[in-house]
Amino acid sequence: MPTMRAVVVDTPGDPDQLTIRDIERPEPKPHEVRIRVQATALNRADTYQRRGHYPPPEGAPDTLGLEAAGTIDAVGTDVIDWAPGDRVCALLPGGGYAEYAVAHAGHVLPVPNGIDWIQAAAFPEVFLTAYQALHWLANLNEGETVLIHAGASGVGTAATQIARLHDAIVIATASAPKHDICREAGAQHTIDYENEDFAERVPAITEHGADVVIDFVGAPYFNRNIEVMATDGRLVQLATMGGSTVNDMSLRALMAKRIHMHASTLRSRSDAYKTRLVQVVRAVLDGYWEAGRIAPVIDSVMDWTRVAEAHRRMEANANAGKIVLQVEA
Template sequence: MRAVIVTEEGDPEHMTIGEAPTPSPGANEVQVQVHATALNRADTFQRRGHYPPPEGASNILGLEMAGIIEEVGEGVIDWHEGDRVFALLAGGGYAEYTVVHKDLLMAVPPSLSLEEAAAIPEVFLTAYQSLHWLGGVQGGHEVLIHAGASGVGTAAIQLTNDAGAHPYVTASAPKHDVCRALGAEATIDYESEDFADRINALTDGDGVDLLIDFIGAPYFHQNVASLAKDGRIIQLATLGGSTVERMDLRDLMAKRAQLLASTLRDRSLAYKVQLTQDFAANVLPGFVDGQFQPVIDSTYDWNRVADAHRRMENNENAGKIVLKVVS
């Protein structure tokens, strides 16, 4: 099969369409012809040699896909050749074919294209895990979402609204309209505003109940200052750095704060299956009636994968960047 091959760790131009072994489905697996995949920050880190795949996972880039089932393995009775499906992957999305455990598959809603479906799994499952499984979001909660125009950010805004909570976001000013259109109640320009001061004003000094962060060390002290009593920080990445200077644990204790760090890619199969099935039962129907929507910034033919990666690394996108594999 054809797949995106990283010929040398480093810049985007070191990716090319090449040949790779076609994976065959084992017991309880299906082989899917990939029609579309989508970019995630993890792809850019793996390309540079900083984020290797978990043991046993494909070393081909790509953490999500949508496509058509080509073949089912032994023990698969609920899925059939020709079904339109999408799923979270530990790797292997940037390819013509991938294999997926049957319990990680979700049926693509009839109203969505395969390109739209490919923009859902990684970001919506991450946002759902962060808000509900880790954050315990409830109606009336006030929630600060950093990188509000990112894929996870745009998903988190929608899920926060659905929970009856109040989403506030940080984003660069040109991306504020996207966030407000999705339901963000306040947008904060991280380049020109102190978000802790804005949160203090927005909440009458009470702070937010839940905070989702991807930046890490540079935001840590402001994050703690933005929290309400018994608030929770969900740490999903450290894009800005991982070492916090002069941290005083008493700042956390004064807020009775909880700091929860999480990844999704290296979770167990059982965990991912449970998360997928919980999401499919509680959120997926909302894509059928239009309550939720994948937010797509741009779509590239996969022959232009280097251009797509440059767009992400230049922080030009608002929402997901999709790669179309099947023309």
């Protein structure tokens, strides 16, 4: 039975529970490809799963890792669009923290010429999530104002770049030391959430309010998000890092502004949904990526043997952009 090295969590808990050891190497199903992983990237969901709070979907590997980049080394019997040797990155339901990972063939993207493995590994999750949020859920129009919370995060910086492709006005919230990262991604305005109230700053920036709000914080921001939104505004809730229960919510406030609210997680979406999303993102964003007009913001690159350190950095909110684990030098 062929084996491979992978990061495993034998007992849910703190980062010290992450270890690398041999497990069975996966074989691609008829609709899958197998990737020899060069690099993978951290996502907040990995830390939740490590603690036992975010179990993988049915049928997914129980090892961590929602994206990876590398070279295809085997394809399933039904796969016709990919071949061994193709340079790719992929959206995964799990299993990216390993020497080999299997991916649905429809969830794979080609790595453009000139893009290295580090950037490729950091691309799928954040740009697919950001594109879905802005275009499929919020229906962003050119020139609108977008408020992006956690603006220095991987998804936050990706959303900023996509919004700017459509001439949107971007307001990003982040701690003050991360404001340069937000501006480099394209945000015209930044708010220091530690020392400023965005409910006061946003009206000073735009009289009509934010047309779109992308939020990861949840309950502590909900009422203030509604307060600063424009009429017919769209709120997209992608996480609840600050809590999930909103106290004293006024439905009248939502109705008065005709607010549209969308809540979404990408991991639990159907294979067909993810395939359509990948197809659209390839058609729309591949040219921008290859030309260098968009790119994942990289916080740090670590050898995957330092995976516990990488998780600690993310949980301390010390990163700005993506933390990438290099699996093969």
